[in-house]
Amino acid sequence: xxxxxxxxxxxxxxxxxxxxxxxxxxxxxxxxxxxxxxxxxxxxxxxxxxxxxxxxxxxxxxxxxxxxxxxxxxxxxxxxxxxxxxxxxxxxxxxxxxxxxxxxxxxxxxxxxxxxxx
Amino acid sequence: xxxxxxxxxxxxxxxxxxxxxxxxxxxxxxxxxxxxxxxxxxxxxxxxxxxxxxxxxxxxxxxxxxxxxxxxxxxxxxxxxxxxxxxxxxxxxxxxxxxxxxxxxxxxxxxxxxxxxxxxxxxxxxxxxx
Numbered sequence: 001x002x003x004x005x006x007x008x009x010x011x012x013x014x015x016x017x018x019x020x021x022x023x024x025x026x027x028x029x030x031x032x033x034x035x036x037x038x039x040x041x042x043x044x045x046x047x048x049x050x051x052x053x054x055x056x057x058x059x060x061x062x063x064x065x066x067x068x069x070x071x072x073x074x075x076x077x078x079x080x081x082x083x084x085x086x087x088x089x090x091x092x093x094x095x096x097x098x099x100x101x102x103x104x105x106x107x108x109x110x111x112x113x114x115x116x117x118x
Numbered sequence: 119x120x121x122x123x124x125x126x127x128x129x130x131x132x133x134x135x136x137x138x139x140x141x142x143x144x145x146x147x148x149x150x151x152x153x154x155x156x157x158x159x160x161x162x163x164x165x166x167x168x169x170x171x172x173x174x175x176x177x178x179x180x181x182x183x184x185x186x187x188x189x190x191x192x193x194x195x196x197x198x199x200x201x202x203x204x205x206x207x208x209x210x211x212x213x214x215x216x217x218x219x220x221x222x223x224x225x226x227x228x229x230x231x232x233x234x235x236x237x238x239x240x241x242x243x244x245x246x247x248x
Contacts, residue, residue, distance in 0.1 A: 017224075018156040024228055025163040028235055032170040035239045036177050042246035043181045055246055062246070066239035073232040077225070 012083040020079045027072030030098070034065030049115045057108055064101040068094065161212060164223070167231065168204035172197050174238050181245050 038061030042054045050056070071094050078090045176197050212223060 015156045018160045021223065021228070022160050022163045025160075025167050025231075028231055029167055029170045031235050032167075032174050032238070035235070035242050036170075036174040039174070039177050039181070039242040039245070042242070043177070058246055059243065062239050062242045066236055069232050069235040069239065073228055076228055080225075 009084040010086070012080075016083055017080065020076060020083070023079075024072050024076035027075070027094070028069055031065040031069035031072065034061050034068060038062035038065060048112050050112060053112050053115070057105065057112060060101070060105055060108070064098070064105075068098060071097075157212075161209070164208045164212075165205060168201055168208065171204065171234065171238070172201045175200065178238065178241055178245065181248070 038058040040058075041061060042058035045054050045057070048054065071092070075090070075092050075094065081087075082089050176193075179193055179197070208223075211227070
């Protein structure tokens with residue numbers, strides 16, 4: 001998966017690579033928080049009147065967490081490559097995806113809350 | 119999460135006298151930019167990530183192994199041992215890298231972290247059907 005380094009690549013300032021690594025870790029902690037919340041929703045919430053209500057709430061959070069974890073690694077690597085080549089940093093759609101995803105889960109939670117626990 | 123999580127750039131944390139964040143060149147000139155501080159913030163970010171992993175594992179254990187009575191003590195011991203192992207491993211690995219190149223942990227560590235997170239997501243997905 002690792003691409004061979006291009007001849008025009010140079011080692012970036014260590015502070016840039018440290019900052020890139022911290023950004024990756026922040027995204028990864030976000031992924032872990034989504035996964036932990038999803039697991040807690042499926043395991044710890046009471047049953048809803050709606051069949052499979054806890055899974056409807058928890059599984060999208062776990063899936064979103066997995067997506068965030070995967071994309072954060074790809075984005076970290078793309079940033080590293082861009083810095084080595086002196087190119088502009090690539091844009092990421094993940095802030096929008098994360099916001100929309102959490103918004104959708106929030107709407108699901110409101111609907112389930114309206115049905116109430118069994 | 120703190121603002122330095124995002125790593126706003128090479129001069130992050132380097133504040134000029136008027137309170138604005140200086141860029142790398144300016145920070146170097148006034149002598150406040152410290153690559154060691156960037157390294158320290160990154161070390162702390164890895165430690166916070168270890169705590170996040172421990173919390174996620176604890177929530178998964180809550181289902182697989184209900185933490186009551188003596189089992190609770192054993193469960194918390196497992197989590198504490200894992201957190202300690204994480205901290206020691208990250209710090210030993212980082213010390214080894216700094217002795218040789220001074221570089222961040224880099225791709226192997228980030229890849230391992232991503233694989234571990236995906237494994238936790240898969241575990242969470244599976245136990246939701248158990």
